Amino acid sequence: MTQPTEPLPIDSDPIETAEWRDAFLALVATEGPERARFMLQEMVRLARAQRVGWHPDLNTPYVNTVAVQDQPIFPGDLAIEERVASIVRWNALAMVVRANQAYGELGGHIASYASAADLFESGFNHFFRAREGVGEGQHRGDLVFFQPHSAPGVYARAYLEGRLSEQDLMHYRQELTAPGAGAQGLSSYPHPYLMPDFWQFPTGSMGIGPISSIYHARFMRYLTHRNLLDCSARKVWGVFGDGEMDEPESMSALTLAAREKLDNLVWVVNCNLQRLDGPVRGNGRIIDELERLFAGAGWNVVKLVWGSDWDGLFARDLTGALVRTLEGTVDGQMQTFAAKDGRFNRDNFFGQNPELAALAQGMTDEQIDRLKRGGHDLVKIHAAYAAAARHRGQPTVILAHTKKGYGMGTAGQGKMTTHSQKKLDETDLIEFRNRFNLPLSDEQATSLAFFKPAEDSPEMRYLRSHRQTLGGYLPRRETACDVVPVPDLDRYASFALQAGGKEMSTTTAFVRMLSSLLKDKALGARVVPIVADEARTFGMANLFKQVGIYSSVGQRYAPEDIGSVLSYREALDGQILEEGISEAGAIASWTAAATSYSVHGLAMLPFYIYYSMFGFQRVGDAIWAAADQRARGFLLGATSGRTTLGGEGLQHQDGTSHLVAATIPNCKAYDPAFAGEMAVIVDAGMREMLVEQQDVFYYVTLMNENYAQPDLPPEAQAGVLHGGYRFGLYRPEGDTASAPRLTLLGSGAILTEVIAAARQLAAQGIACEVLSITSWSELARNGLKAARGQSHIAQLLHGSGPVIAATDYVRAVPESVRAFVPEGRRYATLGTDGFGRSDTRAALRSFFGVDASHIVAAAREALA
């Protein structure tokens, strides 16, 4: 079958064409495919040399990549697998319809899983390896990313496996209503945060699953190459939607996967040709488009287009009319064929020309109706998965052709509206039962009874034994991992704690600390420094030489700066993940490392340092997903603040990241002003994550402004972690007794302005107190929890007089603690609302009104 996708130009000399064709066929027949490939390569070389202007088409014919003769023998019991698949389909459907009968507002999806059911089942029966444990030599499991709105199917299978009860299924999407004991609520989509023993990977936001799966696969290589954990026998499987491939995140790391030769990665793209509103590519063919895209990116592409019952049709189609017609059919039309019955397809598909009509002659309308697409044929799916699993040197994508709403009959199969269909009437339910030969009475079908075969039935025994062979059930999220000891602060951070007024930026201090931590015997190897092409910006170039940049091929060139102490060094056991200019990639990488404690049973500690503006603002949804996945690690928003990053202007100056960070429940966000504060925060974070094994991650903003770093008194440490402490009292000269008349709060780089303001006020005869606020969000959270007047911030503010707060962020950040300011104290906030722009720090701080003189003015006004 050699029909090209685009029609060939007119054949001007058919006799000559025939001669060439015969010669080529004779070559294949006598010398074999290897020689034929050589000859084609040679022709391509010649054509290029002659500037013929031709290059090979990335598309292959619209048929299965695995030829019938290359299909392995199906290693299972097809009839039983089909029965199990049908039962899972039924329970998934019943779960969604029941939930919506009870509460019409709950939503849920039937059609997506209906199209993906066989793709999932094949994986469950033959491929997805579960984790056996965390011991030496034990398989730690494949990673499986499930299409989010197919979650009902995963629950339905877990029900047969005995992992979820009927009561649980009855609480699909009712996590609050579920009583807890005896019935747990089932989350809408895979959410490790909500079902921490079940789901491993959050995929609900389209595109995040795909990119995350790539970086998880790459991180497994990193662990293997760095001799931390042998992941070579494990795979990453991801089932995603064809519509989902439109997301930029889905596509953005394809070349990375190919460049890194991630043959531990298999994507199954469920090409049901539809997304939510309508066809994915009504006027084209999504499978062809994806084939070109993935092949061009360097992936191994396996097309799984047609089921076994098409094999005979293709074999009998001696003129190639069938393939030609299929290739002339766009997806919008193919969807219509899916939505119609056998009669319609006989008339309108096979009726298109006499050759096709002849092919269909021996089939009844019913048989035509039941002609399966590849993604619904367990034998073909198995063949494709097996080809993917044994492929070496490239990641594989399986483009599986399916019908959306498969088996939902006139109620939903191939219908434009099927995505959101969650009601089926009695006739539809009976039809569905008949379609899948379910052993249900009419009464059971129409009452949506869940069905589970007897424990000793062949179906249940088959299901159990196949999972046993594959190491147990999944998805299953584990958390057991070793405690990683954290060195004492004074072993690596004395320079920051007792800075003695030395000038440096908090970024410099952080990098110096990181460099020491990397050398720690116990912790060092677990640290994963991650950058998105900004290591030099943050003064980290020394780490290139010290720990190296991870590269799966080492370094195949002599770096230009080879003699330098800062030389650019790539190595197989390099430790830094240098992700290039891809914040989406870097955060996916961070997520993989930050969840290693769970996914691999090996705690790692990632520090991803980036321009703070390109974090929560740019990849906020990915950070939200990492939070859902219960990430443990550090995000370091460097060059932070709207005025501190002087010249960079509007798109670089961050005034909001702390606002967003505050909305993520398991993110602790800090804006330390001084190196000592930062050191205490990093130490506490490491202990919380690695020793106490809490599911939290830290966001710490760092600045590039050099200023004198004071010592941090030991008694201030607790306050630093709570969010603030008393930094100093500033009194007019000679006055040693008078109580402060006002309190100034400052955080991050603006604390230095606050201190300058305090000195000016003192010089003007006004005693004032300065508090260093290290975390507005921790203060606000504490305020919400604590009894009135008892919150940390209320206690810090127990004096009298007005309170002025200034930060390098929008005013909403310091406003977040207003409710906890003691009654009777006036509270004024200064911040950097508005667009940034480029100028000197002094000019910017004056412009936004957060410099010392504006703080003084605000203080005097408040006192007046």
Ligand SMILES: Cc1ncc(C[n+]2csc(CCOP(=O)(O)OP(=O)(O)O)c2C)c(N)n1
């Ligand atoms: C980022 C994001 N945007 C939109 C949605 C809403 N949404 C959920 S499923 C879906 C359609 C998915 O189509 P496809 O990927 O083809 O999967 P199918 O259901 O067809 O298998 C949409 C738009 C989402 N979950 N995430």
Ligand SMILES: [Mg+2]
């Ligand atoms: Mg789709």
